[in-house]
Amino acid sequence: MKPELKIIKLLSEWSPYVDEHLLNSRTFAFGLFQYDKCGSDKLYIGNSLYMNLGMKNILGLDHGNIKQFINPDFQTLACKADTNGDGVVFDGILTTGSELKSRSVQAKVLCRQKLLLVLCEYDISELDRLNSEMVELNQELNNVQRQLIKEKKLLTKTLADLKAAQSKLIESEKMASLGRLVAGFAHEINTPIGIALTASSSLTDAQQSINTMLTQEEVEEEELISSLETIKDSAPLIINNLKRAANLVSSFKRTAIDQSVDDFHVYNLHEIINDVIISMNSQFKKTTIDIELECPDEIELYGNPNDISQLLFNMLVNSRLHGFDNGTLKGSIFIRVNRENDNLFISYSDTGKGMDSETVRKVFEPFFTTLRAKGGTGLGMYICHNIVTNNLHGTIKCESRQGKGTEFLICFPIPKGNL
Amino acid sequence: MDNIIDEDQYRQYFNNLIQGRRIPCYNIVNELLLSDFDIKTLYQNLFQRSLYSVGELWEHNKITVATEHMTTLITESLMNQMAAHLPVGDTINKRVVIASVEDEPHQIGGKMVADIFELNGWDTIYIGANTPTLELIDFIKEVQPNLVGLSMSVYFHIDNLKKTLELINSNFERLPLIVGGQAFKRGADSRIKTFKNTTYIPNLEALEEYIKNFKEIESI
Structure with missing residues (x-):
């Protein structure tokens, strides 16, 4: 079959x-x-x-x-x-x-x-083949996803490390600016102390001349009068200059010392701004840049005066360095303070070179500087931005036009603890 | 913390997995992580156990191959989600390359091994399933790892594994190798004994022990 x-x-x-x-x-x-x-x-x-x-x-x-x-x-x-x-x-x-x-x-x-x-x-072999292909693609997708997750984790860690490094840099920049402030004061104090020293030398010379005259039988009237004149002129010179030095020390105490501690107390805004201007005198006196301050005398704030002095110090340094080409250009800086209800407005402007729009856009970014080659850290305005937004809970805006100058507009609420 | 996952919780996970419900599975994994279960326990007592059961169901034709693939992919995606929360160990300046042998389509075991190395601070390069042997050799030349790990789930790929071990042995005399995977449970370990510098790692505990005692092979 x-x-x-x-x-x-x-x-x-x-x-x-x-x-x-x-x-x-x-x-x-x-x-x-x-x-x-x-x-x-x-x-x-x-x-x-x-x-x-x-x-x-x-x-x-x-x-x-x-x-x-x-x-x-x-x-x-x-x-x-x-x-x-x-x-x-x-x-x-x-x-x-x-x-x-x-x-x-x-x-x-x-x-x-x-x-x-x-x-x-x-x-169903074809279906099976397609299924296998799909599985392979899915595996690939899964592996890519895994890779991305791992990369993200690494980036997060790197970012955290960078932030820590950035905080350290900001801290050291703050300390460096404190150093510059101290140097400014030291230079300022040097002048009245020098004058007082010269005057006291003249005083000593005059006193020795009178002593010599007292041992002589005859004294020339003109000589005696001259020595007495020297004493008369020197004494107030010494007193005035030592007073000036004492005032500078007070200023220094208000600004520089306050920068190193988180001391919250009531302070006079005008006084603090004025102290900063004095501390910058050594940097501005050989320039043809005027600094004008319009601030009501009676504004008193509760907080850390360091915030205001650091803010203005950095802006003044920037104006001199960038706006007026290291102090070689002529111009003016205006600091105007207004109080409106519970807010304080500070307008800081200069008549310097101004900035292009790209620079304005990046001016508050950390490590942005146009003077890296000359040692700029690019942290000054970033610190200003941090002070205004984090410490003073306010806003800071920058407006600038090339050839016309720059203006910073700062607004912050007057602290509730204000007396 | 003991290493025993509650049987009810495991059943719940397994039922969700087999029905393709990823989110409930993820929630269970999350709960276990919050209860301080370590990664190794979750890998072995939850992922490995459930996937072995899925494999058995497929072998007995209780589920289709599509379901098996789905459970694998869900498990891989759970591992990826977990990876985002794994701590990054302090780097110890050692590099390992992990791959599945040529033609081997399974890759979860290798991924688990890669994660354990990473937790121990190793720079881990995971290549994936079905790695062509010659490309693996070139890759080892390029990245110069301190160790290479090969995974094999299906016994039929033993010839590919032997070929790979042979090539690595002859190209990199002092490169240590580890091998592991489900295929070894069927006696494959006896067939790799002749290869130099090669250690069979039966489970994640043995892997941790190996990592702890890892020593470079001294030059002769």
């Missing part, structure tokens, strides 16, 4: 059980396999009785091989059939081929009298 006839005969014995499944399925491959127990363990051997072309393709060999059943494998199918008896052994995705090159089909496996009928309904 021809194999085909044999299989038809075999299949006819499955009827009507198989008919029902065959009629309702879209079978493109089918094969009939027999299995047998091998030894006492649950091990099974098997071979194919018949396979159509589709089944041969799926199993990847002309004669088929039960080892080509991967998931479920032939052992699992045979074991299940042996245990459960006749009926549906498997209904699902059958993977065949080898671990490295496989294909997947939607399949049903039926059992009858130690025979397994495998019906492959449709090939």
Whole structure:
């Protein structure tokens, strides 16, 4: 009997059980396999009785091989059939081929009298391939996401380190500006002390002349008068200049000393601004730059006067350096203070060179400087911005035009603790 | 903190995972992290355990391969979300390259290993699944790591692993290697014993121990 006839005969014995499944399925491959127990363990051997072309393709060999059943494998199918008896052994995705090159089909496996009928309904290999591709792409996406997360973490850490370094730099810049302030005062105090010293030398000389005259029998009137004149002139000179020095020391105490401590107290705004101007005298006196201050005498604020002095100090330094080309240009600086209700407005302007729009845009950025080569740190205006926004809870704006000058407009609420 | 995740919580996680519900899974992971469970415990007792169960379900045809892939991807995305909260260890100036062997499509195990190295301050370069052997060799030449880790989940890739180990041994005489993955549970470790400088790492505890005692191979 021809194999085909044999299989038809075999299949006819499955009827009507198989008919029902065959009629309702879209079978493109089918094969009939027999299995047998091998030894006492649950091990099974098997071979194919018949396979159509589709089944041969799926199993990847002309004669088929039960080892080509991967998931479920032939052992699992045979074991299940042996245990459960006749009926549906498997209904699902059958993977065949080898671990490295496989294909997947939607399949049903039926059992009858130690025979397994495998019906492959449709090939889902293409779907499987697409699925694998999608998985690969998803993995790639996942890996990129992972990489991004790690990079972000590193950047966050770097940013935190940078911020810490920036705070340190700002602190050291504050200390450096304190040093410059001290130097300014020292220079200022030097002048009255020098005058007082010269005057006291003249006083000593005059006193010695009078002493000498007292030992002589005859004294020339002119000589005596001259010495007395010297004493008369020197004494007030000494007093006035020492007073000036004492005032400067007070100024210094109000500004420089206050900068090193967070001391909150009531202070007079006019006095503080004036002290800053005095402290800058050494830098401005050899220039042709006028500084004009318009500030009501009676404004008293509660807070740390260091905020105001540091703010103005930095702006004055910038005007001299940038606006007036290191003090070589002629011009004026105006500091105008107004109080409106609970707000204080400070307008600081100069008639210097002004800035282009790009510079204005970046003027409050940390480390932005047009004089890096000459040692500028680019922190001055950043510190000003911090003082106004963080310490004084206000705003600072910069307006400037090249050739016309620069104006800073500062506005902040008068502190609630103000008396 | 003991390393046992409550069975009910695990079941809840597993059920959500198998049904593709990422957000509840993420919430459970978050809860566990807040309860001071360490990364290693979550990796082994939650991710690894659930994925092994998923693998078994697939082998028994209880779930489709698509579901298996979905659970893998959800787990990977959970690991990524966790990575954002992992502390960055103090760097110790050592570099490791981690890869899955050629043709190996699974990569979660390798990622777990990479994360543990990172937590220990290593500069970690994770290459990913299915790394072509020759490209791996070139990459090692380029980045000069102190260690290379190879992951293999499917036993059938043993020949690729052997080929890779052979090439690394001959190109980099003093480069230490670690290998691991599910395939070794089926006896693959006995087949790599002949390779130089190669250590089989069976789990994350053994990995931590290895990292702690890591020593460069001295020149002869």
